[in-house]
Amino acid sequence: MPNLIRHDGIHTDNWTIVHPPAEGEAVEVPEGPALLPAAIWKDKRQELTGRNDIGFWLDSHEEPEDLADYVNEVPVIGVNFPKFSDGRGYSIARLLRERFGFRNELRAVGDVLLDQLFYMKRCGFDAYALREDKNPDDAEYCLNVFSHAYQGAVDDDTPLFRRRWAS
Amino acid sequence: MYVYDEYDRQILKERVVQFRHQTERALRGELEEHEFLPLRLQNGLYVQRFAPMLRMAIPYGMLRSRQLRRLAEVTRDFDKGYAHFTTRQNLQLNWPAVEDVPDVLEALSEVEMHANQTSGNCIRNTTTDQFAGVQKDEIVDPRPYCELIRQWSTYHPEFAFLPRKFKIAVNASPSTDRAAVQVHDIGLELHRNDAGELGFRVYVGGGLGRTPMVGPVIREFIPERDVLTYLEAILRVYNRYGRRDNKFKARIKILVKATTPEKFAELVEAEWEQIRNTPTRLTPEAIEQMKGFFTEPDYEDLEDNPPALTEALSASKAFSNWHTRNVSEHKKPGYAIVTLTLKQTGVPTGDVSDRQLEAIADLADEYSFGEVRVTHEQNVVLADVRQDRLQELWEALRPLGFATANLGTLTDMICCPGGDFCALANAKSIPVAEAIQREFDDLDFLYDLGDIDLNISGCMNACGHHHVGNIGVLGVDKKGQEFYQISLGGSSRRDASVGKILGPSFAREDMPTVVKDIIQVYVDHRTEEETFLDTYRRIGMSPFKERVYA
Ligand code: HEM
Ligand code: SF4
Numbered sequence: 137m138p139n140l141i142r143h144d145g146i147h148t149d150n151w152t153i154v155h156p157p158a159e160g161e162a163v164e165v166p167e168g169p170a171l172l173p174a175a176i177w178k179d180k181r182q183e184l185t186g187r188n189d190i191g192f193w194l195d196s197h198e199e200p201e202d203l204a205d206y207v208n209e210v211p212v213i214g215v216n217f218p219k220f221s222d223g224r225g226y227s228i229a230r231l232l233r234e235r236f237g238f239r240n241e242l243r244a245v246g247d248v249l250l251d252q253l254f255y256m257k258r259c260g261f262d263a264y265a266l267r268e269d270k271n272p273d274d275a276e277y278c279l280n281v282f283s284h285a286y287q288g289a290v291d292d293d294t295p296l297f298r299r300r301w302a303s
Numbered sequence: 304m305y306v307y308d309e310y311d312r313q314i315l316k317e318r319v320v321q322f323r324h325q326t327e328r329a330l331r332g333e334l335e336e337h338e339f340l341p342l343r344l345q346n347g348l349y350v351q352r353f354a355p356m357l358r359m360a361i362p363y364g365m366l367r368s369r370q371l372r373r374l375a376e377v378t379r380d381f382d383k384g385y386a387h388f389t390t391r392q393n394l395q396l397n398w399p400a401v402e403d404v405p406d407v408l409e410a411l412s413e414v415e416m417h418a419n420q421t422s423g424n425c426i427r428n429t430t431t432d433q434f435a436g437v438q439k440d441e442i443v444d445p446r447p448y449c450e451l452i453r454q455w456s457t458y459h460p461e462f463a464f465l466p467r468k469f470k471i472a473v474n475a476s477p478s479t480d481r482a483a484v485q486v487h488d489i490g491l492e493l494h495r496n497d498a499g500e501l502g503f504r505v506y507v508g509g510g511l512g513r514t515p516m517v518g519p520v521i522r523e524f525i526p527e528r529d530v531l532t533y534l535e536a537i538l539r540v541y542n543r544y545g546r547r548d549n550k551f552k553a554r555i556k557i558l559v560k561a562t563t564p565e566k567f568a569e570l571v572e573a574e575w576e577q578i579r580n581t582p583t584r585l586t587p588e589a590i591e592q593m594k595g596f597f598t599e600p601d602y603e604d605l606e607d608n609p610p611a612l613t614e615a616l617s618a619s620k621a622f623s624n625w626h627t628r629n630v631s632e633h634k635k636p637g638y639a640i641v642t643l644t645l646k647q648t649g650v651p652t653g654d655v656s657d658r659q660l661e662a663i664a665d666l667a668d669e670y671s672f673g674e675v676r677v678t679h680e681q682n683v684v685l686a687d688v689r690q691d692r693l694q695e696l697w698e699a700l701r702p703l704g705f706a707t708a709n710l711g712t713l714t715d716m717i718c719c720p721g722g723d724f725c726a727l728a729n730a731k732s733i734p735v736a737e738a739i740q741r742e743f744d745d746l747d748f749l750y751d752l753g754d755i756d757l758n759i760s761g762c763m764n765a766c767g768h769h770h771v772g773n774i775g776v777l778g779v780d781k782k783g784q785e786f787y788q789i790s791l792g793g794s795s796r797r798d799a800s801v802g803k804i805l806g807p808s809f810a811r812e813d814m815p816t817v818v819k820d821i822i823q824v825y826v827d828h829r830t831e832e833e834t835f836l837d838t839y840r841r842i843g844m845s846p847f848k849e850r851v852y853a
Contacts, residue, residue: 221341221424223464227542230461235577251325251334251342258460271333281321284310286454288582289461295531296310296454297589298582 139272140243141253141264143279146272149265153193153214153245165190171214171245174203181206193245196224200231207238212263217246226259233260233290253278260290304365304674305450305596307415315412318419318458322346323405330402343401345425345463346408347418354398356724357407358421361677363431363449363473364392368664368673373414375660381407386660388645388653388681390717390768391470392430393421397724419457424465426456426538431473432481433678436597437686439634442493443501445475447593448530451585455531462538466545467553469538470510473503483679483795485509485517486771488555489537491530502526507537507567508559511765515801516556521568528585529575535583536575540567600672600687605637607690615694622697624746625708630693639690641671643683643705644715648740650704651733652718653681662703670696680717682710712749713757713822714740717768721761721778722785728761730778730785735759735814742815743822752822755835756794771795773836774821775802776814787814791821791847792839806848820851 140149152170157163163176169189177184177192184190193214194200207213213232215225225244232238243263244256250270257279266272288295307315322342329339347358359374366374374394378386381403382396389395399407411417420427429452436444452471456462462469472482475493484490490506502524509518525533537555544562546552559567616623631640643663645653655663663683667675670692671685678684683705688696700706709715716739719725721732736759743749758772762779769775775790786808793802809817822835824847829838839847 220338221464222547223424223462223466224543224547226461226464227539249338251338252464255458255460255463277324282314282317282458284314285460286314286457287459293582295583297451297592298586300308300310301586301588301592 138268139266141266141272141275141279143257143262146275151212151265171212171243174198177210178203178206181209185209194228196222196228198228200228200236204236207232207236208240210240212241212243213238214243214245214265215261217244217248217252220247220249220252226255229256229259229261230290250274250278254281258285258289258291304367305362305593311415314458315415315417318417319405319409319412322408326402326405341423341464343404344423345420346404347421348401348404349422355401355404357396357399357404357418358389359394359396359411359416359418360421360428361392361394362453363429363435363446364433364676364678365446366675366677367414368667368675370414370416371660371664371667371675373410373416375657375664377407377410378660379657385654385656387651387720388655388677388683390679390681390719390766391428392677392679393428394677422468424467424469425463426459426465426469426471429453429456429471429473430482430679432476433676433684434481434631434640434686435475435676436599437633437635437638437640438476439632440476440478441634442475442477442495444594444597445473445493446597447590448491448493448527449473450596451531451589451593452534455534455583459538462542465538465542466547467550467555469541469555471534478797480796480799481678483768483771483799485797485799486511486515486768486795487518489534490518494524496524500526503530505533505537507571508556508564509799510554510556511768511770512554513551513763513765514554514556515765515770516560517799517801518556519559519564521559521564521571527590528587529579531585532579532581532583533571533575536571536578539574540570544570602635602638602687603689605635605689605691607636609637609691611691612693621708622694624750625697625706626693628708628712628750629706629710633687635687637690639688639693641685641688641693641696642678642710643685643700644707644710645682645705646709646715646740647704647707648714648744649737651720651723652716652736659703659705663705666696666699680715682715708746709749711754713743713752713755713818714749716740717756717758717772719760719767721759721767725761725766727764728778729763729780730761730787730811732759732761732767732776732778735776735787735811738811738815739818742819752825753834757818758793768795769793770801771799772802773839774818779808781808785811787811789817789821791844792836794836803844805844806852817851821847824850
């Protein structure tokens with residue numbers, strides 16, 4: 137089983153990520169916990185209100201603005217990193233948290249490696265579907281590499297200049 | 304100059320530990336090559352034609368003598384005893400071993416230095432005018448803003464994986480632009496609005512490389528306190544919408560052009576409206592505190608043109624030539640700004656040895672309050688020299704090879720490492736620079752020609768800024784042979800423009816003659832007060848073409 141890192145430790149990832157269907161095909165909503173493609177979830181959200189184990193995921197080119205009004209209807213939102221070097225997910229995460237007020241679990245999925253965890257945490261992620269070949273025991277160090285940060289972000293919106301030079 | 308506090312020291316220490324950890328995992332094979340790549344790039348480590356290359360940051364060009372001595376040690380202990388000043392106020396080692404790099408970074412961190420974000424698709428070293436804070440003609444000192452931007456951009460969690468590299472430059476001089484801000488991804492120009500408030504004019508989407516562009520202004524005035532939130536808005540728009548499918552179309556200039564500057568500005572404004580009042584907005588206290596780091600040194604009350612100077616000037620033509628070219632006016636009476644030219648014929652542009660670095664450190668201590676600046680033209684500046692000690696300094700500079708009195712002239716070229724060092728090169732650039740320097744060895748003739756920027760790049764990546772040279776030289780490959788294409792009329796100053804191609808390219812051995820012909824056309828056509836660029840702009844390309852291809 138792949139690992140799901142949360143800030144309280146390493147968990148087993150039993151979530152299914154449902155991929156967008158091919159043209160003309162329908163999507164089956166799984167029995168167990170699952171993340172649906174954002175557009176599919178939006179279509180089905182009325183029928184899914186009873187399920188507290190269904191969330192949606194956004195791909196890096198998708199616009200979180202399209203889901204802005206519904207974010208807190210789901211327990212988990214996934215943001216996909218198709219390649220770890222595709223940095224759009226960081227902006228998406230900040231928008232979900234800071235602009236659209238998402239309060240539940242924000243999970244990084246896809247090409248999630250160790251050396252990006254600190255940046256992800258700062259941008260508002262609190263769960264990470266670490267790629268299976270990476271050592272989850274390194275995650276705690278990687279999430280906490282730096283004890284201070286210069287900028288304000290989601291984890292702490294106060295930039296260092298305000299702390300060291302308080303008015 | 305900025306001095307680290309406990310926060311900065313802690314953060315930098317943790318960075319070194321982090322990179323050691325990453326390097327160890329990479330060497331053990333736990334990180335794949337392409338996974339390690341951006342991590343090492345963002346710590347300045349490139350892999351080059353013959354060896355790795357480490358690009359060490361000199362934030363906005365400022366260095367203390369203690370830092371220079373450490374750079375000298377690192378150059379000696381981990382490399383072959385020489386390093387290279389780049390066109391973006393950085394210093395490069397050409398031959399470090401990958402496994403030594405964490406030790407180099409640790410040695411640098413002890414003197415508040417690093418190689419952070421000097422490569423990779425992130426926000427790079429912020430650059431500015433090498434005469435910041437000492438020139439007469441300046442709105443305010445730009446360096447406190449550069450340091451605020453440096454801190455904001457250092458390990459910015461949202462912008463570490465941009466579509467492509469991102470460079471910011473700041474200018475505060477209303478009459479000139481020594482920082483080439485209009486050919487940066489973002490150029491910031493300090494000025495005052497009608498109400499007398501301080502702020503920035505914002506250029507976005509300039510750049511060189513294979514699609515050279517002069518950046519358009521997207522906002523005439525952003526108040527100083529809002530500069531970080533505004534930068535954050537620009538970067539967010541770029542991070543979300545910049546192209547990622549094609550590396551050659553990934554710079555922000557392509558996005559700005561495709562969306563149009565007007566539409567792009569609207570996207571930025573809309574984003575900025577949402578974040579302008581977040582805590583990222585600068586406070587007056589932060590600006591004041593930061594300004595407190597860039598106060599004046601202990602200047603003495605002196606007069607301009609002391610006898611020691613005027614006598615030396617009339618006694619020696621060589622000294623007087625150097626004074627005319629390499630010494631610039633200082634805002635304080637009795638002081639002068641001295642540029643040490645790293646452009647001695649026969650030495651690759653920008654190269655310095657460990658001993659030379661130490662010698663510069665000694666000179667800084669002796670003559671200039673222990674500080675130096677480095678310039679994007681690959682020279683070094685002593686910014687606070689007493690005029691009555693200029694002659695003494697000149698005598699000290701001559702044996703070191705730093706007194707070539709050619710600043711701003713044809714032989715004070717910008718030149719990239721080219722085919723001698725760089726895997727991407729189409730052609731060598733260093734030998735061309737040298738051949739041109741040998742052709743134009745008559746200083747009186749050079750002075751008569753006045754200010755001319757000649758810039759050389761070994762390929763279209765344009766590390767040598769050839770597009771914005773008044774005369775630009777570009778190495779091209781024709782069926783495996785090295786050729787050189789010439790462009791005319793480029794400028795990186797306030798009148799920034801991209802040069803136009805003269806015509807078919809030339810073999811290397813023809814280059815000195817071709818440049819001589821071009822210069823002769825200028826000499827034949829110029830009016831008394833015209834620079835090369837003025838004449839070119841008046842008479843156009845044809846007279847040059849006719850002469851060169853005759
Ligand atoms: C020797 C190894 C080097 C390599 C492999 C290299 C590679 C590159 C590449 C690929 C670009 C184009 C980037 C783009 O178009 O987006 C570039 C641009 C540039 N490089 Fe280098 N470079 C090297 C050394 C240097 C050095 C030594 C300097 C300074 C002397 C330098 C300064 C620059 C500058 C100023 C640009 C133009 C930035 C712009 O497009 O706005 N590079 N380099
Ligand atoms: S311009 Fe080309 S040849 Fe010169 S350093 Fe840059 S990449 Fe190398």
